[in-house]
Amino acid sequence: MSPDHDPNHQSNRNPHHDSPNGPNSLSLAQATDLQQRAIAVAHHAYAPYSHFRVGAAVLLADGTIVTGCNVENASYCLTVCAEQAAIAAAVSLHGPDIRIRAIAVANLNDTASQPCGACRQTIYEFSTPDTLVFFPAEEGVIAQATIAALLPAAFLLPSS
Secondary structure, eight states: OOGGGOTTOOOOOOTTOOOTTOTTOOOHHHHHHHHHHHHHHHTTOBOTTTOOOEEEEEEETTSOEEEEEOBOOSSGGGOBOHHHHHHHHHHHHHOTTOOEEEEEEEETTOOOOOOOHHHHHHHHHTEEEEEEEEEEOGGGOEEEEEHHHHOTTOOOOOOO
């Protein structure tokens, strides 16, 4: 299987090649690469019930990219979203201290779709407020927002 089609493929990238707009901003090439990886892994989705195949590519703060896709279940509430699958893979590979720099979400249904509420909370758990989230919007446009904009009232436990 080629790296472009391997859903768990990682690439090490230099995290110090940030654009001048801040540590979480991405160049057009970086954002396009992340989106293309999300599209590629969406082809691996297991979606026999909804036929809504989704992929996610997570860019970690260390420059590593980890991908995941949705995996449905006949008991719908047991379905795993692509964003959660990618984040779980990142934690499995790199440990619980990962930090997400950006995440791209794509689907093969040409449908506008922001991350669901549960995915927003999961992304927030491993992010900073300015982590970038790229997702399909209307008419094939790729929209972007920070996780803080998508989840302004995130659930946070008090620190002990």
